[in-house]
Amino acid sequence: MKTFADSLKKEIARVARKELKGELDALRKTCTAQRSDIASLKRELRALQGRLFRAERVTHKTAAVVMPPAPAPTAPAARSPVGSLGSFNHEAFAEFRKGLGITQSEMGxxxxxxxxxxxxxxxxxAQPRAGALLRIQSAMKLGKRAAIAKAQATI
Incomplete structure (x- = not known):
């Protein structure tokens, strides 16, 4: 009886391998095609990044030659760290904090x-996230005394 059971197990294993072989071949073919696609996309990305870098370098050099330097703002309080489109100006943010006369901890x-x-x-x-930008804008709307009082209040 043992030889019959062994023979049956061997036959089942052989049939299972035969069934799986076709499926594995299809998976290998798909995997190879995907790897090839990924490699070509990586090459294309590197080429595009190189073109972008060269274009930015040329644009930067051209802008430095063609455009005169921007005039300095007359009133530092008039500059806003948060632009109309939500862009963040780190220099104006630092000027705003220094204008209030508070530390970075108090500004935090x-x-x-x-x-x-x-x-x-x-x-x-780093650039502040959207929520922090909103809090910065609301802090700028406060008067100097109110901002200092809120900044120096202990939590």
């Missing part, structure tokens, strides 16, 4: 962010 409390976030925003190493 004012806009409900960490001191490290305020430092990164001011140095241009």
């Amino acid at each position: 409390r004012l806009v409900e962010a960490s001191t490290l976030s305020v430092w990164k925003w001011e140095t241009g190493k």
